[in-house]
Amino acid sequence: MGALDSLKEFSLLTWMRERRQSRRLILLIVFIALLLDNMLLTVVVPIIPSYLYTLDDEAAVEDRSTPTAMPFPSSSTFQTIVSLYDNSTYEISGVSLHSTLQPLAPSTSIAPATTNATGTDCPKGDKQLLDENVKVGLLFASKATVQLLTNPFIGPLTNRIGYQIPMFAGFCIMFLSTIMFAFSKSYTLLFLARSMQGVGSSCSSVAGMGMLASVYTDDEERGNAIGVALGGLAMGVLVGPPFGSVMYEFVGKTAPFLILAVLAVLDGALQLFVLQPSKVEPESQQGTPILTLMKDPYILIAAGSICFANMAIAMLEPALPIWMMETMCPRKWQLGVAFIPASISYLIGTHIFGVMAHKMGRWLCSLIGMLLVGLSILCVPLAKDIYGLILPNFGVGFAIGMVDSSMMPIMGYLVDLRHVSVYGSVYAIADVAFCMGFALGPSAGGAIARSIGFPALMTIIGIIDILFAPLCFFLRDPPAREEKMAILMDSNCSMKTRSYSMQGTSYQMGDDFETESDE
Template sequence: MMESQVKMSRLQKAALWVVAVAVFTDMLIYGMIVPIIPSYAKTLGATQAEIGFLFGSYAITLLLATPISGVLSDKVGRRLPMILGLFGLVAATILFGFANSFWLLIVARMLQGISAAATWTAGLALLADVFPLQERGKAMGIALSGQAIGMLLGPTIGGFLYQWGGYHLPFIFAAAIALIDGILRITLLHDEPKQDTEQRVSYRSILKMHSLFMIIGIIIIGAALPSALEPTLPLYLHNVLHVSSGTIGLLFAVPTLAYGFTAPVIGTLSNKLGRNQTMIIGLIIAALCFPFVTLVPNIITEILVLAVLGISFSFLLAPALPELTYLADKNGIRAYGTLFAIYNTAYSIGMFCGPTLSGSLSDLFGLTNTLYIFSLILLCYLGLFFLKIKKQA
């Protein structure tokens, strides 16, 4: 008994390292191309609309590949999809580095989305496999910190390496990081838990869990809110607060840092407060805070508002992941790959809806009124969420 307990502890540590580094690597390489690819694509004759499609193609393939990755993960285990995801990431990185036509860049970006689907779905499912429910919040919070750190460092490292060594250097660096990630995935994941073949469950069975839809809504909101600011807030900061482009980049790092630092803490805290109650707090904070993004008078208070927003994202997303697994366990379902495929799908929808909605509404009503509309949507969802909880009690 003692041996199995020690072995389990080692497996948990290995799984946490592998998934956190995998998520970090994926988001680091995702972000590294942001300051590089637009200008390079223009030299290949791409229009602004085509460059927009280039960036959006990642979300499209992530959305399409995620359900397949979930089913594959439940059938063959977590290790194989994560290793396949790595090969896809390496291939995408090399293709980016040596692409001599715009459509090769499209193929590389789509391949990046497919590899992310495999890595995220299998990785989160692996954490659910090896961590008991009461420890999943903290474990998944740490994994989400890897996501935040990768998103934070990616554009900075990519831009610096591009200036220092030209177009190819960032992709050589990215390939080296992917190689380290690959060594971790192959060596540390040799002892993954076996899958119960009798527990393969269809999407239809999982979607019969009605409580699941409220959590899916939380995930969509948690992805939509930060992405809603991306196409709109920079113009406000530049035109109203007269902030430079470099400072705008640093300001966007504030909620990412706040999210990265607080996600593990809030994931642990949610076990004491209750996961649903923690998500309610996140909805309240986000709804109250969102309009202040354009109401503050100076840069200091803007930093404070963005930091509080980042914390609210942790309150929303850190408990949502273990709550998904709790609902599955409660219904006798252990098809975690399929479950986290649903998470990835919801997150992709949020990433798409956030900027699309905020951009369209800002054209019609202005940015400040748009943020009020978002707050109203959050308060309406808060009411629905609260009623659902009361009904279940």
């Protein structure tokens, strides 16, 4: 029995060791990390604008309320219920009544909601609603801004200590951020939770992409693997908004974040088993400094494509729900459902062009994607209802999927071609570009939407994407740097010498064999 137990234990340890070295299992971990990170990123999109509006409106009602204005006894059990969507709310000095009640005398403070033809409340022209553009935009941008500041440190750090520890640190920080989102009831705490998520996202994204680039060394395989990993990002973007909006309306604000926290714990357990984050595993060679990489014009073009393409959806996230509330009078769940076409098409785009981009040319795929982003975003303000948003949002998501699935592998290819093949810093730059889009997009977009309107905002970002698209042509055949070319030539010469030496040895062995046969 003892020998049998020892054999089983040996087999289990062997299996675990093999699993830890599996590239597919590493790909699965990166996929799940990006999935949960982007679910947390987007689950707040339909929740925060409505939740902050409710908080501000409740605060305004409390400020206006005075004891003498109450037409009911102080022992009344009525509570203030502020709703943007339910079609029968009157606000009477802090007490919510159904519209079937008769209005009080003109001297009584009454603030009925604006009602459209279908009988749905719609806060059209509400100054408070328009002011939410700036607050929501700054809150959404805080995550990307902090991530932007953190990335230049995470990239070189992965070169020194490896990818495992930063990856696990990203999980821990994301878990804390999720718990804060669940129980925060003020703008300040929500802002802090969103900012904390930026640090965790930086660790997960940079370490995850660098890990994939290091284990998938073939350019085509790397493109396919990154396309699969971006599918996790797409799934998070796809599931997040509708999941958040439905849970928020029917269960409450806390529930979706608690579910995400449980999923994050399962992801952390998988990382502990596979990655062994207690071990420090630095890269075998010193990588190119991040400042040197940032001066490379080809890397800058690739980073610019990622930035401006994602800036389009980043501007949509905070501004579109508020514009819909102003013009379409939707239900809460519709605020999140409006993003489903973009999420589905992004998933399709990354899946298709993760493979096709290598065959058709990643530069061409990115160029077409940038043009399609611009044209689709210009069509968004033309929608008159939620159904009119389906086609433009589908085009936006599909085009961004084309750009991301092309440019992420190109970043690794440019490092192989022109620099030292260590990938932490270059994917830190890629993540910086991604974050710049999601930092400038919501913050500037919210202010622009408030000043000149949502349609003008969409026109500006659409034109920027169209004008940037031709620059992708320069990525068609980027040259290798002279020092990198010398290294490649020396490597090829040594390989040829080794090959000739092996051939000579085989000829000598053949001659000896013939001599022995003759004897």
